[in-house]
Amino acid sequence: xxxxxxxxxxxxxxxxxxxxxxxxxxxxxxxxxxxxxxxxxxxxxxxxxxxxxxxxxxxxxxxxxxxxxxxxxxxxxxxxxxxxxxxxxxxxxxxxxxxxxxxxxxxxxxxxxxxxxxxx
Amino acid sequence: xxxxxxxxxxxxxxxxxxxxxxxxxxxxxxxxxxxxxxxxxxxxxxxxxxxxxxxxxxxxxxxxxxxxxxxxxxxxxxxxxxxxxxxxxxxxxxxxxxxxxxxxxxxxxxxxxxxxxxxxxxxxxxxxxxxxxxxxxxxxxxxxxxxxxxxxxxxxxxxxxxxxxxxxxxxxxxxxxxxxxxxxxxxxxxxxxxxxxxxxxxxxxxxxxxxxxxxxxxxxxxxxxxxxxxxxxxxxxxxxxxxxxxxxxxxxxxxxxxxxxxxxxxxxxxxxxxxxxxxxxxxxxxxxxxxxxxxxxxxxxxxxxxxxxxxxxxxxxxxxxxxxxxxxxxxxxxxxxxxxxxxxxxxxxxxxxxxxxxxxxxxxxxxxxxxxxxxxxxxxxxxxxxxxxxxxxxxxxxxxxxxxxxxxxxxxxxxxxxxxxxxxxxxxxxxxxxxxxxxxxxxxxxxxxxxxxxxxxxxxxxxxxxxxxxxxxxxxxxxxxxxxxxxxxxxxxxxxxxxxxxxxxxxxxxxxxxxxxxxxxxxxxxxxxxxxxxxxxxxxxxxxxxxxxxxxxxxxxxxxxxxxxxxxxxxxxxxxxxxxxxxxxxxxxxxxxxxxxxxxxxxxxxxxxxxxxxxxxxxxxxxxxxxxxxxxxxxxxxx
Numbered sequence: 001x002x003x004x005x006x007x008x009x010x011x012x013x014x015x016x017x018x019x020x021x022x023x024x025x026x027x028x029x030x031x032x033x034x035x036x037x038x039x040x041x042x043x044x045x046x047x048x049x050x051x052x053x054x055x056x057x058x059x060x061x062x063x064x065x066x067x068x069x070x071x072x073x074x075x076x077x078x079x080x081x082x083x084x085x086x087x088x089x090x091x092x093x094x095x096x097x098x099x100x101x102x103x104x105x106x107x108x109x110x111x112x113x114x115x116x117x118x119x120x
Numbered sequence: 121x122x123x124x125x126x127x128x129x130x131x132x133x134x135x136x137x138x139x140x141x142x143x144x145x146x147x148x149x150x151x152x153x154x155x156x157x158x159x160x161x162x163x164x165x166x167x168x169x170x171x172x173x174x175x176x177x178x179x180x181x182x183x184x185x186x187x188x189x190x191x192x193x194x195x196x197x198x199x200x201x202x203x204x205x206x207x208x209x210x211x212x213x214x215x216x217x218x219x220x221x222x223x224x225x226x227x228x229x230x231x232x233x234x235x236x237x238x239x240x241x242x243x244x245x246x247x248x249x250x251x252x253x254x255x256x257x258x259x260x261x262x263x264x265x266x267x268x269x270x271x272x273x274x275x276x277x278x279x280x281x282x283x284x285x286x287x288x289x290x291x292x293x294x295x296x297x298x299x300x301x302x303x304x305x306x307x308x309x310x311x312x313x314x315x316x317x318x319x320x321x322x323x324x325x326x327x328x329x330x331x332x333x334x335x336x337x338x339x340x341x342x343x344x345x346x347x348x349x350x351x352x353x354x355x356x357x358x359x360x361x362x363x364x365x366x367x368x369x370x371x372x373x374x375x376x377x378x379x380x381x382x383x384x385x386x387x388x389x390x391x392x393x394x395x396x397x398x399x400x401x402x403x404x405x406x407x408x409x410x411x412x413x414x415x416x417x418x419x420x421x422x423x424x425x426x427x428x429x430x431x432x433x434x435x436x437x438x439x440x441x442x443x444x445x446x447x448x449x450x451x452x453x454x455x456x457x458x459x460x461x462x463x464x465x466x467x468x469x470x471x472x473x474x475x476x477x478x479x480x481x482x483x484x485x486x487x488x489x490x491x492x493x494x495x496x497x498x499x500x501x502x503x504x505x506x507x508x509x510x511x512x513x514x515x516x517x518x519x520x521x522x523x524x525x526x527x528x529x530x531x532x533x534x535x536x537x538x539x540x541x542x543x544x545x546x547x548x549x550x551x552x553x554x555x556x557x558x559x560x561x562x563x564x565x566x567x568x569x570x571x572x573x574x575x576x577x578x579x580x581x582x583x584x585x586x587x588x589x590x591x592x593x594x595x596x597x598x599x600x601x602x603x604x605x606x607x608x609x610x611x612x613x614x615x616x617x618x619x620x621x622x623x624x625x626x627x628x629x630x631x632x633x634x635x636x637x638x639x640x641x642x643x644x645x646x647x648x649x650x651x652x653x654x655x656x657x658x659x660x661x662x663x664x665x666x667x668x669x670x671x672x673x674x675x676x677x678x679x680x681x682x683x684x685x686x687x688x689x690x691x692x693x694x695x696x697x698x699x700x701x702x703x704x705x706x707x708x709x710x711x712x713x714x715x716x717x718x719x720x721x722x723x724x725x726x727x728x729x730x731x732x733x734x735x736x737x738x739x740x741x742x743x744x745x746x747x748x749x750x751x752x753x754x755x756x757x758x759x
C-alpha cells in the first residue's frame with residue numbers, strides 16, 4: 001500500500017456496475033487506485049483519449065459489443081491492459097492474444113497478479 | 121395286297137372268279153394297287169370293298185376282314201355320312217370330293233372324331249351304268265386338330281395377355297378349351313405340396329358332372345394315379361370301371377361311380393422338377409383319349425400356368441412400385457435422378473417444394489441451373505469421381521431455388537445403370553441442411569451466451585457477497601443481508617426465465633421485488649402504465665428496489681405500521697420517470713455514510729439504466745427519483 005499512486009491508476013471497463021464496484025473495492029484492497037469506470041465502448045474510448053490512468057482492465061463483452069476497439073486504442077497509446085471475461089480465451093481478438101486475461105469471477109489476488117504482470 | 125387278292129378264292133363271292141372280272145374292274149384294281157395313295161374300290165350292287173396297302177389301316181381291326189365285304193357291313197359307324205354320298209355318286213354318275221369330312225369312326229370300341237379328305241369317283245361299265253366307285257383319300261384328323269389347337273392357343277394368348285385377374289383368366293381359358301374335348305368337366309388345379317392338396321382354381325362343367333372348384337386331397341383319384349402324375353406321367357383312363365390302377369385300390373371304383381366319373385385325362389405340369397399343377401378332362405362316358413387331346417391339355421395347362429405366374433408377378437410389381445412411389449412422393453427428403461449430362465430425369469414433390477417449382481418442371485432442366493456458380497467445379501468433380509470410382513458419395517453443396525433462396529443440401533448419390541450395366545446417370549437423395557446449420561449456429565451462440573451469463577451472474581453474486589460481508593458488519597446481520605439480496609436476484613431471474621429472458625414488465629418487477637414487504641395492509645402502492653424492461657435493466661431495477669425496500673423496512677416507512685410507500689411512473693418523451701415516495705415513517709435524516717445498498721441505488725442503477733438517480737432524504741420520508749431513456753431500458757424490438 002505504500003506504492004505511489006502514479007503507476008497504479010486503473011481504468012475499469014465493465015458494463016455491470018455491481019461488478020465494477022466490487023472491482024474498485026478489490027483494487028483498493030491490493031494497492032491499486034481505480035480512477036474511473038467505463039460501461040460502454042464509447043465511454044471507454046473517450047476515457048482512453050482523455051488518459052489519466054496507467055493500466056486498464058477490460059470486459060470483453062460490453063452490452064453485446066466487442067471491446068476489441070478499446071484494446072486497440074490502448075495498445076496504440078502504449079497503455080498496458082488485461083481482459084476480464086466470462087467467455088474464456090476464445091473471445092479474445094487474435095491480435096491481442098498476448099494480453100493478460102482473467103476469468104470472471106476473479107478474486108483480488110489474481111486481479112492484482114494479472115495487473116502486475118501486464119504492468120511490467 | 122395284290123398277293124392277298126390273288127390268293128383269295130373269289131368264286132363263291134359276288135365278284136366271281138377273277139378271270140371273269142370285267143375289264144373296268146380289272147383296270148381300276150390295277151390302278152388301285154399301284155397307287156401309293158390310300159385307295160379303295162366299292163364294287164357292285166353291295167359296294168363290296170377292294171383296297172390297296174395304303175388304305176388297309178383305315179378301318180382299323182376290320183382289316184383284313186373288310187376285303188370283299190359290303191361297305192355297309194364295314195362302315196355301320198359312318199354309314200350315315202358315307203351311305204348317302206355313295207348313293208349320290210351312283211345315281212348321278214358324278215364324282216364328288218370332300219375336305220375335312222368328319223367321320224365318327226368306332227375303330228377301337230369308342231367313337232372317335234376323325235377327319236378325312238377324300239374323293240368318290242364313279243366306275244362306269246360298258247353299258248353306261250355305274251358298276252363301282254373308286255375311293256381315294258387320307259385321314260387329316262391330326263391336321264384339323266392341330267389347326268384347332270393353334271387357333272385355340274391364339275385365342276388363349278390374346279385373351280391371357282390382357283388378363284389382369286388370374287382366377288378370371290383361368291376360368292376363361294378352361295371354358296374356351298372345353299368345347300374341343302369330349303368331356304363333361306374340364307379344369308385346372310394347383311398342387312400344394314405342403315398340405316398335400318390340389319386346389320381346382322378353374323372348372324367348367326356341362327352340369328352332368330359336379331363343379332369341383334376348391335381344395336381336395338392330392339390323391340383324391342387314387343394313390344397309384346397320383347404317383348404317376350408326380351412322375352410327370354400323363355394319366356389317360358378309358359374306363360374307370362375297368363382300369364387296374366383304379367380297381368386295384370379298395371373302394372376307389374365305388375368312389376368313381378358315386379362321382380359319376382367314367383373316364384378321364386389328366387396332364388401334370390412339372391415346374392422346377394416338381395408336380396405343380398394339373399389340367400384335367402373328365403367324362404361320364406368311356407373315352408379313348410387321343411394324343412391330340414393330351415397335347416391340347418398340356419399346352420393349355422402351360423399357358424394358364426404362365427399367365428397366372430405373369431399376372432401374379434405383375435401384381436407384385438405393381439404393388440411394390442406403388443409402395444416405392446408412395447415413399448418417394450411423400451418423402452421429406454428430396455429425391456431426384458439425372459443423366460450423365462446432369463439433366464434431371466425424375467424428381468419427387470419434395471424437390472419441387474424446396475426449389476419453388478412444380479416438380480414436373482424440374483425434369484428436363486440441368487442441375488447446374490440450381491447450383492451456386494461457386495460450387496460448379498466441385499459438383500462436376502464429385503460426379504467425375506463417382507463415375508470413376510463408383511460407390512456412394514455424400515457431400516454438401518449450395519443450391520439456389522427458383523425463388524433465389526440459398527440452401528445447403530447434403531447430397532447422397534449413387535450411380536444409375538441401364539440393363540446392360542452401363543452408367544446412365546445418378547440417383548440422389550438430398551436433405552436441406554440450411555435450417556440445421558442455422559440451428560447449430562444459434563445453439564453455439566446460445567451456449568456461449570449462457571456461459572457468459574453464468575460467469576457474469578457468479579461475478580454478480582461475488583459482488584453481493586463482498587458488499588454484504590464487509591469488515592465491521594456483524595456476521596449474522598451480513599448473512600441475513602446477503603441472503604435477501606441473493607433472494608432478490610433469484611426472484612428477478614425467475615421472472616425473466618418465465619419470459620424466456622426477453623424482458624419483464626415494470627409492474628411485475630416491482631411486485632416481485634417488493635413481494636416480501638407488501639403485505640398485510642397494502643403499505644406499498646404501485647401505479648403506472650405497462651412498460652417492458654430489458655433483462656439487464658430489469659435485474660438492476662429489481663436489485664435497487666430490493667435495497668430500497670430493505671432500507672425502508674429498517675429505517676423508513678416500512679418500519680412502522682403507519683408508513684406508506686407509493687411507487688408511481690410515467691413514460692414521456694421517450695423517458696421513464698419513476699418516483700419512490702415514503703410517508704408516515706420515522707423522521708428521515710441524511711445518512712453520514714451510504715452503505716452499499718443506497719450507494720448501489722445511486723451509482724449502479726444510474727449506470728445500468730444510462731439515466732439519473734436522485735435520492736432525497738426529506739425528513740417526511742425518503743424519496744428517490746429515477747429517470748432513464750426508454751431506448752436504454754426497453755428490450756430491443758425484433759424486426
